[in-house]
Structure formats: C-alpha cells, structure tokens
Amino acid sequence: MPTRHQPATFPRLDRVSEEPVSLRDRRRAQTEREVGEVALALFEAHGIDATTVDEIARQAGISPRTFFRYFPTKERAALVPHRDLEDRVAAMVDALSPDRPVLPQLEEIWVEVLTAFDDGRSEAGEQVLRVRRLMRTEPSLRLAAASLDEERTLVLVAHLRDLLGDLDDLRARVLVETAAAAVRVALDAWAEAVETGGEVDLVATYARCRDLQHDPQRAART
The missing domain is CATH 1.10.357 (Tetracycline Repressor; domain 2)
Incomplete structure (x- = not known):
C-alpha cells in the first residue's frame, strides 16, 4: 500500500475496462456509441436545433422509439x-x-x-x-x-x-x-x-x- 508520501498506482487506462460485463450490456454500449456518433456528426453539420430525433434515428438505422430507450434527449446522444x-x-x-x-x-x-x-x-x-x-x-x-x-x-x-x-x-x-x-x-x-x-x-x-x-x-x- 502506498505511504503518505508516495503517489498511488492507478490502473492504466488501457487496462480499465470500458465495456460492461454482459453481452447485452456490451451491445447496448456499442449501439449508444454508434447512435451518439451519428448525432454528433449531424449536430456539427446542421446544428442541434435543425436536427431532429427522427433524422438521427433514421441515419443510425433505428426507430425514434428505440432512440428514446437509449437517450432521454437528442443532446444526451452526443x-x-x-x-x-x-x-x-x-x-x-x-x-x-x-x-x-x-x-x-x-x-x-x-x-x-x-x-x-x-x-x-x-x-x-x-x-x-x-x-x-x-x-x-x-x-x-x-x-x-x-x-x-x-x-x-x-x-x-x-x-x-x-x-x-x-x-x-x-x-x-x-x-x-x-x-x-x-x-x-x-x-x-x-x-x-x-x-x-x-x-x-x-x-x-x-x-x-x-x-x-x-x-x-x-x-x-x-
């Protein structure tokens, strides 16, 4: 254990799991990242006000209803x-x-x-x-x-x-x-x-x- 004057040893970022444990959670996280990338790209291109959830969902290949299973608002997706x-x-x-x-x-x-x-x-x-x-x-x-x-x-x-x-x-x-x-x-x-x-x-x-x-x-x- 580190002493009071020694820096703590933290796990390296590449050793910290970014993925949830279960297959279901991994799939959910992957979908969130894919939808998030679509939303971010659309916001960068057109602005948030001009971008609709329907458009994000369409380009991400999901329904608007499915979108709201992952994110409460379009901003959260980004x-x-x-x-x-x-x-x-x-x-x-x-x-x-x-x-x-x-x-x-x-x-x-x-x-x-x-x-x-x-x-x-x-x-x-x-x-x-x-x-x-x-x-x-x-x-x-x-x-x-x-x-x-x-x-x-x-x-x-x-x-x-x-x-x-x-x-x-x-x-x-x-x-x-x-x-x-x-x-x-x-x-x-x-x-x-x-x-x-x-x-x-x-x-x-x-x-x-x-x-x-x-x-x-x-x-x-x-």
Whole structure:
C-alpha cells in the first residue's frame, strides 16, 4: 500500500475496462456509441436545433422509439464520449489509497485521463474535443452536459464515501467538484484554442488551473 508520501498506482487506462460485463450490456454500449456518433456528426453539420430525433434515428438505422430507450434527449446522444470519460474516472477511483489525501489522488487520475487524450490525437481525445467545441455554440448541449455531470458527480460522491468510509457527503462532493471544475475549465480552454486556430497543451493547462485553485491569491492577481 502506498505511504503518505508516495503517489498511488492507478490502473492504466488501457487496462480499465470500458465495456460492461454482459453481452447485452456490451451491445447496448456499442449501439449508444454508434447512435451518439451519428448525432454528433449531424449536430456539427446542421446544428442541434435543425436536427431532429427522427433524422438521427433514421441515419443510425433505428426507430425514434428505440432512440428514446437509449437517450432521454437528442443532446444526451452526443454526450456519450463524456459519459465514457467519467466512467473511466469512476473505475480508476477504486485504486485510491485511504492513507493519502483524496484531492491529490483525484487530480492524478484526471492527469492520466487527460494525458491519454494526447491533445486530441487519440480517438477518445478527438471525440471529447468535438463535443467541447460544439458546446461553445450550442447552449442546449452545455446544459445537457451540466445535467450529466451532476448525475455522475452524485454517483462518484457515493462511491467515494463507500470506498473511504470516513468521508461524509459534503466533503466528498467538495473534493469531486474541485477536481472536476479544473478539468472543465481546461477542456474549455483547449476547445477555444483549437477553434481559433491555436494550440494548447491540455495537461499543462489543467496543471495551471489546479495551481490557481490551490493559490487563490495568485488567481486574484492573474
């Protein structure tokens, strides 16, 4: 077990299963990703308001009724990459050590996840970048992402509390939200830079966001 001064060893992302266990769940996850890709491509081409559920369903080869078995709204369909991202983080939380402060460990998990994005060159990074770029011009997608974040935060808070035992809901939520807030700001800065033709080192941007979080006086001077 890591000591208080040693970083925790988290499972590598390529060793964290992204697929549910049962065949039925694997098929469902695959369908969700396929429909999500269709929705995202249509939103990018035509905008969310001009894209209907019927059109998404038709291009995905399913009925509108089937679509709503998978997603409550058309915006949620485009957020499959975000959901998968947060599922990866949740899976890695199991490796947290009770002998170290929780926040640095959550931040280490996010560093590993963001590093795997390879600044948009990996498949997962490209998918998340596409969603974040679209969120810049589509308020309904940003609202849907906020709703999804809230749901996933509650799940992760409960998981942390059960895993570590000595955390109450308030402390667990503050820790999860603190780590996630820096991630959201870094992802937005990344998307903005790409959208305007610039380049941003995502991991370095996240590190700067964390530094500003931990030093409010420095943030006020910046």
